Amino acid sequence: MSQPGKAMLAPPLAARTKRWLSLDNRYLAPAFITLILVAGHLSYGILESYPRTGLAIATSMAAELVLGRLVYRKWPHPASAYITGISVGILVRSPAYWPYVVCSLLSIGSKYVLRVRDRHLWNPSNFGIAVMVFLVPATVATLSIQWGNALWPMLAIWILGSVIIWRVRRFHICATYVVSFLAFAFLRSWMTGSPWQAEIAPLTGPMYQLFIFFMITDPRTTVRSKSGQCLVAFLVALAEMALRLAQSVYAPFYALFLVGPAANLAEMWLDSRRPKTASASA
Amino acid sequence: MLDHALDHIMPLVASMGAAVSIVDFDRDGWPDIYVCDSGEGSRNALYRNLGDGRFKDVAAEMGVAEVNQPGTGVCMGAVWGDYDNDGYEDLLIYKWGRPELFHNDHGHGFTRVTEQAGLPAWLNANTAIWLDYDGDGVLDLFIGGYYPENVDLWHLSNTRMMPESFEYAKNGGRKYLFHNLGNGKFEDVTEKMGINSRRWALAAAAADLRGTGRPDLFIANDYGVSELYFNDGDRFREVGQQTGVGFAPKSGMNVAFGDIFNRAKYAIYVTNISEDGVLIQGNNLWVPKEGTAGDGLRYENLARELGVELGGWSFGAQFGDLNNDGTLDLYLTNGYVSLDRKRNYWYDFSEVASGNTSIIADARNWPAIENRSLSGYQPKRVWLNDGAGKFIEVAQAVGANDIHDGRSVALADLWNRGVLDVVVANQRGPLLVYKNTVTPQNQWIEFELEGTRSNRSAIGAQVTLFWNGQRQLQEVSGGSGFCAQNQRRLHFGLGKNPQMEKVVIRWPSGREQTLEKPAAGEIHKIKEPA
Numbered sequence: 001m002s003q004p005g006k007a008m009l010a011p012p013l014a015a016r017t018k019r020w021l022s023l024d025n026r027y028l029a030p031a032f033i034t035l036i037l038v039a040g041h042l043s044y045g046i047l048e049s050y051p052r053t054g055l056a057i058a059t060s061m062a063a064e065l066v067l068g069r070l071v072y073r074k075w076p077h078p079a080s081a082y083i084t085g086i087s088v089g090i091l092v093r094s095p096a097y098w099p100y101v102v103c104s105l106l107s108i109g110s111k112y113v114l115r116v117r118d119r120h121l122w123n124p125s126n127f128g129i130a131v132m133v134f135l136v137p138a139t140v141a142t143l144s145i146q147w148g149n150a151l152w153p154m155l156a157i158w159i160l161g162s163v164i165i166w167r168v169r170r171f172h173i174c175a176t177y178v179v180s181f182l183a184f185a186f187l188r189s190w191m192t193g194s195p196w197q198a199e200i201a202p203l204t205g206p207m208y209q210l211f212i213f214f215m216i217t218d219p220r221t222t223v224r225s226k227s228g229q230c231l232v233a234f235l236v237a238l239a240e241m242a243l244r245l246a247q248s249v250y251a252p253f254y255a256l257f258l259v260g261p262a263a264n265l266a267e268m269w270l271d272s273r274r275p276k277t278a279s280a281s282a
Numbered sequence: 283m284l285d286h287a288l289d290h291i292m293p294l295v296a297s298m299g300a301a302v303s304i305v306d307f308d309r310d311g312w313p314d315i316y317v318c319d320s321g322e323g324s325r326n327a328l329y330r331n332l333g334d335g336r337f338k339d340v341a342a343e344m345g346v347a348e349v350n351q352p353g354t355g356v357c358m359g360a361v362w363g364d365y366d367n368d369g370y371e372d373l374l375i376y377k378w379g380r381p382e383l384f385h386n387d388h389g390h391g392f393t394r395v396t397e398q399a400g401l402p403a404w405l406n407a408n409t410a411i412w413l414d415y416d417g418d419g420v421l422d423l424f425i426g427g428y429y430p431e432n433v434d435l436w437h438l439s440n441t442r443m444m445p446e447s448f449e450y451a452k453n454g455g456r457k458y459l460f461h462n463l464g465n466g467k468f469e470d471v472t473e474k475m476g477i478n479s480r481r482w483a484l485a486a487a488a489a490d491l492r493g494t495g496r497p498d499l500f501i502a503n504d505y506g507v508s509e510l511y512f513n514d515g516d517r518f519r520e521v522g523q524q525t526g527v528g529f530a531p532k533s534g535m536n537v538a539f540g541d542i543f544n545r546a547k548y549a550i551y552v553t554n555i556s557e558d559g560v561l562i563q564g565n566n567l568w569v570p571k572e573g574t575a576g577d578g579l580r581y582e583n584l585a586r587e588l589g590v591e592l593g594g595w596s597f598g599a600q601f602g603d604l605n606n607d608g609t610l611d612l613y614l615t616n617g618y619v620s621l622d623r624k625r626n627y628w629y630d631f632s633e634v635a636s637g638n639t640s641i642i643a644d645a646r647n648w649p650a651i652e653n654r655s656l657s658g659y660q661p662k663r664v665w666l667n668d669g670a671g672k673f674i675e676v677a678q679a680v681g682a683n684d685i686h687d688g689r690s691v692a693l694a695d696l697w698n699r700g701v702l703d704v705v706v707a708n709q710r711g712p713l714l715v716y717k718n719t720v721t722p723q724n725q726w727i728e729f730e731l732e733g734t735r736s737n738r739s740a741i742g743a744q745v746t747l748f749w750n751g752q753r754q755l756q757e758v759s760g761g762s763g764f765c766a767q768n769q770r771r772l773h774f775g776l777g778k779n780p781q782m783e784k785v786v787i788r789w790p791s792g793r794e795q796t797l798e799k800p801a802a803g804e805i806h807k808i809k810e811p812a
Contacts, residue, residue: 049530095564095586137559138592150447150639197647198630201637247629249560 028164030079033086033214036157040090040206043153052100053089059104060085067112080124080220081108087125087214091207092132093141103128103140117268121261123218130257133250142207142250154204161213170217176230177216178203180237188244202252211252221260223267232263283322285438290650293619294627295435296320297687298408299378300707301359303767304694305371307344308389313694313769315705316346316373317713318357322436324350326357326375327713331696345392346373346384355379355404355436358428359690359765363412363421365462367738371770376407376425378435385466400468405431406455412760413488413497414737414790415475415513420462421737421760426483426501427455441645445482448635448642449531451505454482459518476517481506487537487762489548490744492576495792497742500527502534502552508566512577526571526581527552532563536764539757540601540610542569542588542667546746546755550581551612553596553764557657560628564591565599565614589673590614590665595657598691598764602702603775606724608750609667615688615706619651620658627654659685686711694769700726700803702773707765725776725802729785731758734810736790739770743790743810747774747800748783776802 037053064081068074088103107128111120114127132140165171185199202208216222216236222229240255248254288295299320304313312331319326326349328341341347350356355377362371370386383399384392406429412421429435430453433443445451457477460468472478481503488497496513503509507528511518522528527550536553543549547570554563567585574580585591590612593599599614619627630649634642641647662682665673677683686708696703696715704716727747731740741760746753756772776782780802787795789810800806 094562095591133559139562141560141562150450154638192649194630194649195647197641197644198634198637198649201634201641201647204638204641205636207636244629249629249632 027079028168029214030082030086032161032164033083033210035160036206036209037086037090039153039156052094052097053086055097056089056092056100056104057082057085059101060088060108063105063108064111067108071112083214084108084124084128087210088128091125091129091142091210094139096139099132099136099140103132106131116265119264119268120220121264123215123221123256123260126215126253126256126260130250130253133253142253154206154209157206157209161209165213165217168217168219170219170229172226173217173222173229173233174212176233177212177237180234181240184237184241184244188241191245208252211256215256216260221264223263228263228267232259235259235263284435287438287441288435288645291645291648293621293651294648294656295645297619297709298689298765299356299358300689300709300711301357301765302690302692302705302707302713303360303362303761304692304705304769305362305373305767306770307362307371307373307386309370310389312698313696313771315692315694315696315713315715316341316360316362317707318360318375318765319350320356320358320378320709322350322352322356324356326350326360333698335697343391345394346375349375349377349382353436355406358408359410361410361412361761361767362739362770363423363741363760364737364739365412365421365423366466367420367733369732369738371739374410374412374423376405376410378406378429380404381407381410381425395466398466400470401460402431402458404434405458406433406435408484408765409486409501410761411486411488412739412741413499414742415459415488415497415499415518416461416515417496417790417792418462418464419733419735419737419791420464421739421741422462423458423460423468424486424488424499425458425460426486427457427480428482428484428504430455430480442643444643444645444648445505446639446643448505451482452480453643454480454503454505456480457483457501474517476519477511479503479509479520481509484535485537485552485764487539487759488742489539489757489759490742491548492579494576495788495790500537500539500550502537504533504535505531506534507531508534508552525579526583527566527568532566535597536599538599538601538612538762539759540612541755542567542601542610543671544609544669544752544754546753548755548757549584551585551590551599551601553593553599553614553616555595555657556592557595557628560632562592565593565596567591588671589675590663593663594660597689598706598766600691600693600763600766600768602693602768602773603726604664604702604704604718604720605666606701606720606726606775606777607667607669608724608752608754608775608777608780609669610754611667612663612665612673613682613691613693613704614663614665615691615708616662617658617660617685617687619654619656620685620687620710621651621655622653623655623659625652625654626658627651627656631656658687661685662688682716684708684711684714686714690764690766692763692766692768693773695728695771695773698805700728700773700805723778725778725780726774727776727782727800727802728771728773728805729787730771730805730807731787731789732807732809733789733791734812735793736810740789740810741770744788745772746786746788748785749776749780751781751783771805 068076107124189196243251301318329337409426568581
């Protein structure tokens with residue numbers, strides 16, 4: 001009696017265990033960014049305040065649910081909005097509350113409003129943050145100097161982040177961007193005479209961890225082909241170099257803001273030409 | 283000029299040292315002005331108030347001018363306190379270099395007593411205050427280090443002397459709490475008293491925040507959180523996080539206490555950095571939360587709500603009733619490096635500040651500033667308290683329209699008119715004296731205290747004035763703001779037609795003294811009852 005019973009129980013238990021161990025990829029990024037938030041705050045107190053970060057997350061998720069329901073008549077999965085909200089909550093630095101609300105609304109709103117051929121063009125938090133620092137610089141700045149400037153937390157984030165990004169098959173984007181950034185950093189150092197350590201410094205800071213792992217890898221706002229994704233990452237680094245030479249403090253945000261949609265539009269244009277060509281060939 | 287290894291960022295590093303403190307060093311009844319200069323080989327100035335609207339620099343003849351000689355470091359600030367209770371204010375000069383203590387020889391000159399006092403041979407301090415932390419009737423001394431004390435900025439052994447982090451640095455100078463033994467010597471009791479921070483202190487001030495009769499100590503740190511030390515009598519206890527003031531790291535550069543709501547509770551003003559489009563730290567106005575007191579004291583930052591949040595790259599600030607309307611106003615100076623107006627260093631600054639410790643901590647890795655500005659040419663702030671929960675900015679309207687790189691602000695009734703004038707020390711700029719004109723209908727009262735059982739300077743004495751059904755609390759200070767000290771005399775504005783009720787003085791000895799219906803429009807000289 002028992003043996004059959006064991007035989008009957010064993011597969012579902014193993015399957016459940018395997019399923020639990022192999023977390024749904026949709027939850028990996030939210031889990032990772034939450035880990036960054038919690039570890040960063042507990043170790044260094046990185047948050048401007050709990051209410052501001054909470055406000056950004058709540059606004060972002062509420063906006064996603066409401067707009068999803070209104071526009072598509074269904075409840076969207078909140079994981080993406082959660083990442084957007086938490087990114088806004090960490091990256092935006094303002095003594096006021098309203099920028100956290102407005103930035104979250106802009107970010108989520110861009111997904112529903114700024115669309116071409118049913119695709120949104122910007123990474124939501126990149127859009128929101130770039131618009132805010134451009135339009136209200138007297139009230140909003142971005143995180144750039146947190147996490148204690150220490151080595152070990154940074155390495156831990158890089159290693160863990162790389163594993164997760166590799167698992168969701170986007171590591172090549174991060175790697176291309178990092179290699180390109182480093183190459184351009186040395187080039188800038190050579191051009192401007194600035195110490196190379198200063199030029200690579202941003203890459204060693206926490207803002208870039210969020211930028212690299214969560215913004216440039218956003219699957220909904222990058223092109224589809226692997227080589228195209230690498231090219232876009234390279235172009236983001238190139239645009240960033242130009243902006244850095246112009247002494248733009250928010251160079252990475254503006255670079256992605258400019259290159260990301262352009263790449264998407266280019267891909268759509270190329271896609272629109274391909275069927276015609278195929279049809280003509282046929 | 284500091285070590286040549288710092289040449290490429292010299293304007294950034296050699297950016298402090300302009301300081302001002304007010305003292306009546308010769309007890310002639312007129313506030314005098316002591317001004318620090320941080321140029322190597324430069325002279326400090328002691329401007330004797332001649333009482334007729336003129337001042338005369340007597341630093342050289344008094345022996346307190348030559349304190350920036352090569353090899354001894356340069357001044358960062360000075361505070362005055364009568365450490366030996368002889369009735370004349372003595373002078374402590376804190377430096378990046380050798381600190382100096384000068385005994386005031388009854389207003390006729392000063393004698394250097396640094397070695398006899400037992401002060402350290404070298405430190406890199408940007409703040410010091412006199413306080414009687416144990417209530418024994420003699421003034422003790424707190425000095426806050428900025429760079430580590432083993433760093434000689436003129437002879438660097440290496441360039442790894444910068445902060446390890448822009449917001450979490452703990453590799454700065456140590457702190458010193460010196461207990462006055464009463465015989466001209468001071469004993470280092472820092473560790474014994476529970477103060478062991480190595481944050482980068484830029485300002486400190488002490489006041490009795492909990493009504494214990496003992497001064498608590500607030501330290502504003504650059505590159506990190508502020509620290510608040512409750513004085514438990516036998517030990518100081520750091521309660522920054524517990525009270526709410528030590529949570530968000532910023533670039534603290536000033537500490538000033540003020541009873542801004544006339545409810546006998548101090549708000550604490552800490553200045554930080556705000557630069558449009560780059561860094562919006564915002565200044566902090568820490569106000570005691572309703573219903574909290576004693577050990578349960580909690581603060582909330584109301585700088586934004588009250589309108590005193592944004593002041594550029596803020597440095598010194600002081601509370602004082604500038605228009606004699608009965609509420610405390612706020613004067614703030616600011617501006618870091620004003621060089622080429624068209625080129626700024628913010629991009630490079632933010633780039634390196636975001637980097638790993640190994641990058642930011644080494645001065646070699648910092649890009650050259652060349653002739654660029656960093657938050658330069660900034661307009662000053664004069665915030666008038668409207669008495670209804672808002673501060674109104676009026677700097678340009680009232681003539682505070684300089685754009686020098688302001689550092690230190692001190693308030694004093696320089697002409698004994700019952701009006702607070704403003705003295706500002708500027709880096710690479712002139713000393714400014716703003717003579718204040720106030721509507722004569724607004725009345726005033728001032729109190730000049732002298733301790734007997736308490737320290738003779740009466741530092742730590744609390745004066746609560748009751749008039750028109752309201753009250754305001756002020757405390758005699760041994761240093762506040764940024765590298766500054768206001769006049770010891772306490773000034774209260776009263777508004778129009780004041781109905782005076784009483785003044786209650788709580789001396790540091792614990793004795794309480796009440797004077798009924800003190801006359802407005804007078805300087806009251808009050809000696810502690812024996």
